[in-house]
Amino acid sequence: MKRCLCRWLRACTVAGSALLLIYLTVLQDNGLMAALSYGSQPLSDENRDSNKGFRKLLEEDALSSERVNSSNLAQRLPQCIIIGARKSGTRALIKFLELHPQILSASDEMHFFSNDTNYKLGLDWYRRKMPWSRPDQITIEKTPKYFISEISPARIHRMNSSTKLVVILRHPTTRVVSDYTQICANKQARNESVDPFESLALERDTGHVNLEYRAIQISMYHQHLARWLELFPRDQLHIVDGGNLIVNPIVEIAKVETFLGLEHQVKNESIYFNSTRGFYCMRAAKGRPERCLGANKGRKHVKISEKMIHKLNRFFRPHNERLYKLIGRRFSWR
Numbered sequence: 001m002k003r004c005l006c007r008w009l010r011a012c013t014v015a016g017s018a019l020l021l022i023y024l025t026v027l028q029d030n031g032l033m034a035a036l037s038y039g040s041q042p043l044s045d046e047n048r049d050s051n052k053g054f055r056k057l058l059e060e061d062a063l064s065s066e067r068v069n070s071s072n073l074a075q076r077l078p079q080c081i082i083i084g085a086r087k088s089g090t091r092a093l094i095k096f097l098e099l100h101p102q103i104l105s106a107s108d109e110m111h112f113f114s115n116d117t118n119y120k121l122g123l124d125w126y127r128r129k130m131p132w133s134r135p136d137q138i139t140i141e142k143t144p145k146y147f148i149s150e151i152s153p154a155r156i157h158r159m160n161s162s163t164k165l166v167v168i169l170r171h172p173t174t175r176v177v178s179d180y181t182q183i184c185a186n187k188q189a190r191n192e193s194v195d196p197f198e199s200l201a202l203e204r205d206t207g208h209v210n211l212e213y214r215a216i217q218i219s220m221y222h223q224h225l226a227r228w229l230e231l232f233p234r235d236q237l238h239i240v241d242g243g244n245l246i247v248n249p250i251v252e253i254a255k256v257e258t259f260l261g262l263e264h265q266v267k268n269e270s271i272y273f274n275s276t277r278g279f280y281c282m283r284a285a286k287g288r289p290e291r292c293l294g295a296n297k298g299r300k301h302v303k304i305s306e307k308m309i310h311k312l313n314r315f316f317r318p319h320n321e322r323l324y325k326l327i328g329r330r331f332s333w334r
């Protein structure tokens, strides 16, 4: 009886090993082994792109590793991402949206899709940075760097091609000055010298607008948006008017609520105009103190000459026209 059991166990082990071998060979043929090794040994972008099976699996893997806790909450990949643009009101936008009971946001800018080191940590790492949410809630992340990052559109599309995108745009010249003001403030805090605006914004030899200056590049909105619209349909991208968000936040938030398919729950009563700050702030509510954005938002802009401002406005005009054509909508930027 004992000998019989031993023989039976040995036969099972041999058969099991053979089956495992066949299974692994099939997986390898289908390119799925690559996917299984994801996380421990990240693949290069090239390999990922050449492996269609991997893409699909990456999505499925991401969905299947959603772990629901005992209160029926899970950390979900964002269904909506605020992709930028830097210094256009991205922080105010996400903070106002958080007033909606069905919207939750990651606590920080994740720089996941735009930063190779972070991206290699994998979708599960990214998911674990997300807040715990109910199935009826929407998770949002904002990283303004995504807007100008060449690789981010493809990576977000690969995560989930139905991700909703929100971009907030502000008058391009005002955005450049805000950007410069921020760089100056950061440099001054580190006791570093600051280059005069003109020396950055204009070419030294010709006096033309300097296309190499990053702040100028960011404000040529159509160039960046074109990349996103190559992959995402126009109706999956909502554009917030950054100028209007400052003066009419509820109007802009209501449009985002509609875009996300949510009821309008962020109301005038939730915010108030703080005349000391010169901006709208959030009223205290259940479990949440009254709150304005930090002092690094709404800084007094560095004074730039009228002549320089006119030159920049003139420079951006044709770029704005290209933007309007691309998005099928105009802004009243002069």
Ligand SMILES: Nc1ncnc2c1ncn2[C@@H]1O[C@H](COP(=O)(O)OS(=O)(=O)O)[C@@H](OP(=O)(O)O)[C@H]1O
Binding pocket: 085, 086, 087, 088, 089, 090, 091, 092, 144, 178, 179, 245, 246, 279, 280, 281, 293, 296, 297, 298, 299
């Ligand atoms: N309610 C409220 N409170 C404070 N600030 C507000 C608000 N609404 C919009 N803004 C504008 O947001 C600008 C900063 O944009 P971002 O948050 O995108 O900046 S960042 O890229 O994340 O650093 C910031 O730009 P600057 O005024 O140039 O500092 C603000 O004008």
